Amino acid sequence: MDIVTWNVNSLRARMPRVLEFLEERRPDVVCLQETKVVDELFPAEPLEELGYQIVRHGQKTYNGVAILSRHGIEDAWCGFDGDGSDEEARVLGATVGDVMLLNLYVVNGKSVGDPKYDHKLRWMERVAALVQERYPMTEKVVVTGDFNVTFDDRDVYDPDGWRDKILCSAPEREALAAIMAPGLVDALRHFNQDEGVYTWWDFRTRGFQRKQGLRIDHFLVSPPALEAATGVEVDLVRRDGEKPSDHAPVILTLA
């Protein structure tokens, strides 16, 4: 089973690239972030025609998460309270087969010290509590999405330039570790110790062309899910070409 995480930076703007990706790779499950579309305007039909069931949790202009699946989606819920009552649409949970999914679009935080940064740290604390309460590590758990946090220098093209900056600060990394504390593992690092594996490149600096990126999109998996995992791959083809997102899709394969 292939599970994808992809921050598409507007689903409607990205539809040609998303459809091309789905047709070529036929992934089983796709967790999308930054759909930037209210549920009533979600472009479901072309995705359903490719065989995908859809659960979505969107809002106007900003944020928005969705899960596409070629297999039955069960027990879907959204927002910290499970009812979509959050101000920001960033949390979507569901079960597909024996895999418990949590799809997250973590707060960006703007810059260290900004009020949005404090909001990010508090928001991540709520995620940690949610994982602890609702995701037993004895199950196949996959917590994925755009975390807007790097793990270490290997995830950063210019570690000294980014030292203690947003996406790289110690408090953010500690908040990420707290989410993983019950027993989640960074699946990509289990398979690949190389530096320079990135998932996001800034539009403004033409980061992709300059090979200047960060790894901020992750798969955090429980021991049973790690046992089933056979690899994690970043699909760089999707970051190149016509009207790409600023993120590449990341693909986790489970046996």
Add this chain to the structure above:
DNA sequence: ATGGTCGCGGAGCGA
């Protein structure tokens, strides 16, 4: 330190 480019929505904000 700032700006650079996208997307949304139709100016300025968020990333």
